[in-house]
Amino acid sequence: MPLQGAHAVEFLIETLRREPAGSVTLCPIGPLTNLATAFKSAPDIVEKVQEIVLMGGAYFEVGNITPAAEFNIYVDPEAAAVVFGAGAPLTVMPLDVTHKALVTRPRNEAFRRLGSPVGRAVAEMTEFFERFDREKYGSEGAPLHDPCTVAYLIRPDLFSGRYVNVEIETGSPLTRGMTVTDWWRVTDRAPNATFMGDLEAEGFFSLLTERLARL
Numbered sequence: 001m002p003l004q005g006a007h008a009v010e011f012l013i014e015t016l017r018r019e020p021a022g023s024v025t026l027c028p029i030g031p032l033t034n035l036a037t038a039f040k041s042a043p044d045i046v047e048k049v050q051e052i053v054l055m056g057g058a059y060f061e062v063g064n065i066t067p068a069a070e071f072n073i074y075v076d077p078e079a080a081a082v083v084f085g086a087g088a089p090l091t092v093m094p095l096d097v098t099h100k101a102l103v104t105r106p107r108n109e110a111f112r113r114l115g116s117p118v119g120r121a122v123a124e125m126t127e128f129f130e131r132f133d134r135e136k137y138g139s140e141g142a143p144l145h146d147p148c149t150v151a152y153l154i155r156p157d158l159f160s161g162r163y164v165n166v167e168i169e170t171g172s173p174l175t176r177g178m179t180v181t182d183w184w185r186v187t188d189r190a191p192n193a194t195f196m197g198d199l200e201a202e203g204f205f206s207l208l209t210e211r212l213a214r215l
Contacts, residue, residue, distance in 0.1 A: 012038040016045035024048050025153065028083075029055045029146040031072050036079035039086050049088040053149045056080065057166070057179030058095035059195070066177065070095050073168065074177030081168040090193040092166065093148040094179065097159065097196045101148055102141035107205045111212065118215040144208075151204055152196075158203045161196035165189035 004011050012034065016024055026049060028035055039046055056072035057080075058064070065071040073080045084090065103126040112123040126142050152159050165182040167189070169175045181195050 008034040009037045009041065013042045013045055016048040017042070019048050021047045022050050025050050026052045027054070027149045027153070028052065029072075029149055031076045032056070032079040032083045033076045036076075036082035039082055046086050046088050051089045051091060052083065053091045053093070053152055054083075055093045055098065055146050055149050057092055057181075057195075059179060059181040059183060060197070061095040061099055063178070064095060066175075068169075068175040069177030070179070073179055077168050077170045077177040080177075080179075081170055084166055084168055084192060087192075090166075091152065092161075092179070092193050092195045093145070093152065093159075094181075094195065095143075095145075097161075097199045098145040098148050099143045100199045100201055101144045101204055102201070103144060103205075104141040107141070107209075110205070110209050114209070114213050116213070116215065118212055122212060147208060148196075148199070148204075151207055155203065155207055158200045158207070159196050160198045161194050163191045163194045165191050166193040166195055 006014070016038075026035065032054070035052075054072075056070055058070040063069040063074070065074045069077075108123050108126050111119045111126070113119070126144075148159075162183060164185060165187065167180045169178040169180055172178075179195075182189060182191075183195070183197075
C-alpha cells in the first residue's frame with residue numbers, strides 16, 4: 001500500500017465505510033488519537049470493526065513513562081478512553097506481554113545468521129535498543145512491543161490473557177493514563193477487552209525469525 005495522501009482520520013473513516021460490518025481489523029501501535037477522532041467524528045464506522053489489536057497499557061508491569069502509565073496511553077488518555085469505550089472487540093498487548101518478548105543475544109544472533117540485509121538490519125537495531133533497555137529495566141534484552149500485535153493475528157495461540165474490564169484513568173495527577181484492569185474481577189464493571197498477560201516467547205521469536213527470513 002502506498003503512503004496515503006489523506007489525513008489518517010479521513011482515511012480511516014473512508015476505508016471503514018466502504019467495508020461490510022464486522023470485517024476490518026485495526027492494529028494501532030501508537031497513541032489512539034486518530035482512531036478516537038475517527039470514532040467520534042463518524043460513530044457509524046465502529047460497527048465495521050472486527051477487532052482492534054493494540055499495543056499499549058500496563059498493569060502488573062506498571063508504567064514506562066510514569067510510575068503508573070505506558071507511553072501510548074499516557075500521551076492521550078482521553079483518546080484511549082474513547083476507544084476502550086466504543087464497544088468494538090478489543091485485544092490489548094500491554095507491557096505485561098511485550099516485556100516478555102525480549103531479544104536476548106541468542107535470539108539476536110538468529111536474526112544475524114539469516115545472512116540477509118533485513119536480518120543484519122534487525123540485529124543492529126535490536127542491539128542498539130538492548131543497551132538502552134538493559135540500563136533502564138535491567139532485563140536480558142530489548143523488548144519488542146509492536147510486533148506482538150501482528151504476531152497475535154498470525155498465531156493467537158502464543159498469547160494468553162483474560163477478558164476483563166479495562167478503564168482509562170484521565171483525571172488523577174498521579175495515575176493519569178493508567179489502564180485500570182480488573183484482572184481479578186473484583187468489580188461489577190462489564191468486560192470490554194481481552195487483556196493479554198503472557199506470551200510463549202520461543203514460539204514468538206521462531207515466528208518472527210521465519211517471517212524475516214522471507215524478506
